[in-house]
Amino acid sequence: MRGLAYFCFVSAAAYALVGMGFGIVMAASHDHTLSTAHAHLNLLGWVSMAIYGLFYHTVPAAAETRLARIHVVVATLGLWIIIPGIAMAVMGMSEGPAVIGSLLTIVGMILFAARVATMKRSLAV
Ligand code: HEM
Numbered sequence: 001m002r003g004l005a006y007f008c009f010v011s012a013a014a015y016a017l018v019g020m021g022f023g024i025v026m027a028a029s030h031d032h033t034l035s036t037a038h039a040h041l042n043l044l045g046w047v048s049m050a051i052y053g054l055f056y057h058t059v060p061a062a063a064e065t066r067l068a069r070i071h072v073v074v075a076t077l078g079l080w081i082i083i084p085g086i087a088m089a090v091m092g093m094s095e096g097p098a099v100i101g102s103l104l105t106i107v108g109m110i111l112f113a114a115r116v117a118t119m120k121r122s123l124a125v
């Protein structure tokens with residue numbers, strides 16, 4: 001495995017490690033205030049990024065396109081902004097980063113949807 005799929009899997013594993021570490025700290029401290037940030041780090045970072053990696057590994061032709069690279073960059077940027085953004089919103093600080101992060105995250109998903117939709121023929125093989 002190489003390229004974009006590899007990047008997605010390495011990132012997903014790193015997010016899982018940080019997300020699980022975060023979960024263990026929350027469980028040990030009995031302070032679950034930031035559980036939504038923990039949940040979305042695992043769900044967008046570990047689960048969604050791993051699914052992106054699976055897709056790009058299964059359909060290598062899709063990975064070798066500009067649209068795919070832009071998708072992964074936008075999804076990564078969205079994640080890096082939405083997670084601290086959720087924590088800031090929960091703590092009553094600014095909601096701005098959560099808004100920007102969510103918009104980037106959904107744009108990332110739109111790009112992924114576009115990439116999948118336009119690879120119909122390859123997926124049928
Ligand atoms: C070492 C691994 C993990 C630990 C120790 C852990 C720990 C926790 C803790 C303490 C909470 C707060 C529960 C509460 O307030 O009721 C929580 C919430 C949550 N965690 Fe984890 N977690 C782990 C891994 C994961 C993973 C891998 C995922 C997703 C793939 C995940 C998804 C969630 C979700 C969605 C919530 C929110 C649940 C809710 O609000 O009902 N967690 N976790």
Ligand code: HEM
Pocket residue numbers: 035036037039040043044047048101102103105106
């Ligand atoms: C743009 C992306 C997303 C945004 C803006 C978003 C936003 C939210 C919000 C506002 C909540 C309620 C939190 C609360 O009541 O404290 C929530 C909860 C939840 N979301 Fe998301 N979400 C996103 C993506 C996802 C994805 C991709 C998944 C699953 C793969 C997911 C799974 C969940 C779950 C399981 C909960 C309930 C646990 C919790 O309250 O933390 N979300 N989300």
